[in-house]
Amino acid sequence: xxxxxxxxxxxNADQGEENTPVKQGPVFTVEVLKIITDAxxxxxxxxxxxxxxxxxxxxxxxxxxxTLHLPQGDKRHFKRRDxxxxxxxxxxxxxxxxxxxxxxxxxAMQLRQESNTEPRxxxxxxxxxxxxxxxxxxxxxxxQAELCDAxxxxxxxxxxxxxxxxxxxxxxxxxxxMDNLQQAQVVYEKLCSAVNESDQAIYKSKCEELVPSLxxxxxxxxxxxxxSDLKSLxxxxxxxxxxxxxxxxxxxxxxxxxGGVSEVTWRGRTxxxxxxxxxxxxxxxxxxxxxxEGQTTDANIDKxxxxxxxxxxxxxxxxxxxxxxxxxxxxxxxxxxxxxxxLLTYLxxxxxxxxxxxxxxxxxxxxxxxxxxxxxxxxxxxxxxxxILQNLNEMQQLTGLEQDKEYQDNVxxxxxxxxxxxxxxxxxxxxxxxxxxxxxxxxxxxxNYCSSVISREDLDSGLKSGLTKLAGSIxxxxxxxxxxxxxxxxxxxxxxxxxxxIIDKKHIAKVPLVDRLDVYYEDSxxxxxxxxxxxxxxxxxxxxxxPLFFDVAMNHLTFPSLQQELENKTKQGQSSLxxxxxxxxxxGGKK
Numbered sequence: 001x002x003x004x005x006x007x008x009x010x011x012n013a014d015q016g017e018e019n020t021p022v023k024q025g026p027v028f029t030v031e032v033l034k035i036i037t038d039a040x041x042x043x044x045x046x047x048x049x050x051x052x053x054x055x056x057x058x059x060x061x062x063x064x065x066x067t068l069h070l071p072q073g074d075k076r077h078f079k080r081r082d083x084x085x086x087x088x089x090x091x092x093x094x095x096x097x098x099x100x101x102x103x104x105x106x107x108a109m110q111l112r113q114e115s116n117t118e119p120r121x122x123x124x125x126x127x128x129x130x131x132x133x134x135x136x137x138x139x140x141x142x143x144q145a146e147l148c149d150a151x152x153x154x155x156x157x158x159x160x161x162x163x164x165x166x167x168x169x170x171x172x173x174x175x176x177x178m179d180n181l182q183q184a185q186v187v188y189e190k191l192c193s194a195v196n197e198s199d200q201a202i203y204k205s206k207c208e209e210l211v212p213s214l215x216x217x218x219x220x221x222x223x224x225x226x227x228s229d230l231k232s233l234x235x236x237x238x239x240x241x242x243x244x245x246x247x248x249x250x251x252x253x254x255x256x257x258x259g260g261v262s263e264v265t266w267r268g269r270t271x272x273x274x275x276x277x278x279x280x281x282x283x284x285x286x287x288x289x290x291x292x293e294g295q296t297t298d299a300n301i302d303k304x305x306x307x308x309x310x311x312x313x314x315x316x317x318x319x320x321x322x323x324x325x326x327x328x329x330x331x332x333x334x335x336x337x338x339x340x341x342x343l344l345t346y347l348x349x350x351x352x353x354x355x356x357x358x359x360x361x362x363x364x365x366x367x368x369x370x371x372x373x374x375x376x377x378x379x380x381x382x383x384x385x386x387x388i389l390q391n392l393n394e395m396q397q398l399t400g401l402e403q404d405k406e407y408q409d410n411v412x413x414x415x416x417x418x419x420x421x422x423x424x425x426x427x428x429x430x431x432x433x434x435x436x437x438x439x440x441x442x443x444x445x446x447x448n449y450c451s452s453v454i455s456r457e458d459l460d461s462g463l464k465s466g467l468t469k470l471a472g473s474i475x476x477x478x479x480x481x482x483x484x485x486x487x488x489x490x491x492x493x494x495x496x497x498x499x500x501x502i503i504d505k506k507h508i509a510k511v512p513l514v515d516r517l518d519v520y521y522e523d524s525x526x527x528x529x530x531x532x533x534x535x536x537x538x539x540x541x542x543x544x545x546x547p548l549f550f551d552v553a554m555n556h557l558t559f560p561s562l563q564q565e566l567e568n569k570t571k572q573g574q575s576s577l578x579x580x581x582x583x584x585x586x587x588g589g590k591k
Contacts, residue, residue, distance in 0.1 A: 028091035028148050032139075032155035033188070035095075036102055037202055050110035057103035064096050082138065085145050094148075097139040101163060104132035108170075122170075129167040136163040151191070158187035162210075169213060178217035185210045195272065261286070266346050267404060271339040275321050278347065281314040285350060297365050304358035311351040318344050337400040345398045352391040359387050378428040385422040389415060406458075413453045417463055420449035424474060431477070436485035443478045450474065 039060075044052030065071055068090065073079035087093045108128035115121040136159055142148075143156035165180035185207055192203035261282035263272045273279045288307060292300050322340050337345070363384050392415045401407050427442035453459060454467045508521045513533045525531050 028088070028094065028152060030091060030094050030098075030143070030148070030152045030155060032098060032152075032159045033191075033206060034199065034202055035098070036159075039102070048113075050106045050113070054103055054106040054110060057099045057106060061096060061099045061103065064092060064099070068092060068096075070096070083142060085142065088142070088145060088147050094139065094142055094152075097135045097142065098159075101132045101135035101139065101159075104128045104135065105163065105166070108132065126167070126170055129163070129170055133160075133163050133167045136160040151194075154187055154191055158184045158191070161187070165210075165213070169217070172220070174217045174220040178214060178221065181210050181214050181217065185214070264343070264346060266349075267401070267407065269336075269342060271343050271346075273343065274340065275314075275317045277317040278314045278343065281310050281347075284310065288354075297361055301358055301361050301365075304354055304361070308351060308354050308358065311347060311354065315344065315347050315351065318347060342400055345400045348398060349395060352395050356388050356391050359384050359391075378425040378432070381425045382422060382429070385418055385425065388418050389422065392418065410458050413456050413459055414463065416449050416453045417459065417467055420446045420453075420467065420470060423449065424470060424477070427477060427481070431481055431484070434484075434488065436481050436488060440478060440481045440485065443474050443481060447471065447474045447478075 039056070040046075040053060043056040044050065068087075070081055070083070070087070070093075072081050083093050083096050105128070108125045111121045111125040111128065115125060136156075140156040140160040143152045148156075161180045161184040165177050165184060168174075168177035168180060188203045188206050188210075192200050192207070195203065261273050261279050263270055264282060273282060284307070288303075292303065295303070318340065322344065325340075336342070363381060366380055366384070392411055396408060396411050396415075423442045423446035427439040427446065430436075430439035430442060450467050450471050454464060454471065456464075459467075508516060508519060509523065509532070511532075512535050513523070513526070513531075523532070526533075
């Protein structure tokens with residue numbers, strides 16, 4: 001069950017008192033078709049088990065009456081208590097007649113299945129449908145109260161017309177059945193055009209479900225062409241109904257607009273806003289620009305900080321909504337992303353845009369020296385521009401906008417513009433460290449970035465004026481940097497000359513001429529016998545050792561054979577071993 005709940009203030013009223021005056025202010029929204037469709041799919045009708053669904057309706061009515069303190073007598077006595085407008089302190093009171101009508105309708109459908117073998121049950125079937133029609137009309141009259149919004153009125157009106165159409169269809173009153181079914185179809189078509197894309201399937205399915213019954217009614221009446229075109233069914237007889245529907249739909253949009261945003265249009269696509277947190281945030285988003293006017297920079301920075309945090313909360317709520325319904329993650333037949341995914345992309349774009357707006361205010365504050373009377377350092381400005389470029393890169397990768405060429409070109413041009421600012425301030429840092437050549441290269445690159453996008457018409461006007469000022473600053477910085485580079489080069493040459501002249505002349509005189517060939521020095525002893533030309537004896541230095549000759553005679557020598565010597569040694573060894581053994585045991589001794 002899904003119920004779009006509005007903010008309800010009960011002020012601790014006793015729900016059991018019927019004579020309590022109704023407080024003006026709360027607005028109830030009861031999505032009748034969605035409630036009964038979910039209940040039917042979850043409690044038996046997926047398998048046409050009407051008895052199970054009827055039992056569920058009975059249990060639901062008992063729980064509602066117990067929770068709302070609206071019993072019908074006690075254990076011994078029955079006292080009927082219907083729901084009236086005096087009970088409308090809680091929208092759950094409206095569920096009681098709805099479940100009563102559904103229980104009677106479910107019982108009637110069960111009897112229809114059984115009437116195939118027991119024709120007498122058709123009388124009971126008609127009685128239950130008549131009772132369901134009574135409860136549906138009771139729900140319709142309750143929803144006409146001021147506490148119910150326009151959507152609830154339309155939903156209850158269509159539901160009551162459908163139940164009446166089913167009753168007249170069973171009693172074969174074809175004209176009345178056709179009129180009521182047509183009325184239900186018209187209302188459901190209007191509602192289908194007003195709800196978000198995720199809920200439209202329910203209303204479209206209901207409209208398609210009514211077509212066979214309308215065709216049969218037209219055939220029974222004898223007007224075979226009446227159902228051929230759907231618009232022909234919405235003739236002059238329903239002119240007043242269409243006017244009423246238009247009025248109620250306008251009222252619904254007006255009420256929805258008062259509490260939040262019901263739909264948004266961005267990049268040529270309109271999507272409905274489903275979570276209430278997102279609706280409230282988008283309402284604040286529309287009013288943010290006007291609230292920022294006339295405020296100080298610090299106040300605007302704080303306000304944007306809170307707005308970005310609220311945006312993150314709305315994104316988290318929307319992600320939970322998408323996670324609860326996996327069908328929202330699938331793509332549409334045309335290849336585009338689903339409505340909730342597109343809404344998530346829109347919220348992410350707002351978060352990144354507002355974050356950049358806050359960062360730009362911080363840059364303005366730092367560059368004008370509002371903080372403690374001092375201007376911000378170029379290093380701090382570089383960090384802030386890095387944050388902006390990071391957010392812009394994320395905007396390029398948003399889901400669903402990869403093929404949007406206009407959007408991608410605009411973001412790419414904005415990235416190039418802010419790269420110009422970043423390069424300029426990096427050049428300022430390098431200038432401060434006296435790296436004039438590197439700084440000049442950065443200024444050139446910043447100028448190229450600036451000239452490549454400053455002529456684009458789709459660029460933001462504020463950013464374009466900032467680029468115009470930056471172009472002048474770049475030219476001035478390049479001139480200053482070039483002059484500083486020339487002065488630095490001349491100073492370096494002067495320092496080298498001074499370093500050469502500082503060398504001690506006495507020390508040079510002691511150095512041999514061979515060791516100071518690159519230094520000019522007028523030595524008066526160079527033409528005398530005491531000239532210091534080279535040091536004698538020279539310093540010892542290790543050198544690798546080389547052999548005087550290579551011994552290659554070994555390769556040409558032939559050695560004698562030693563085989564005979566080896567055999568003699570073998571025989572001597574054996575005889576000595578035999579003598580040792582004989583001497584040990586006393587054998588072979590002389591006698």
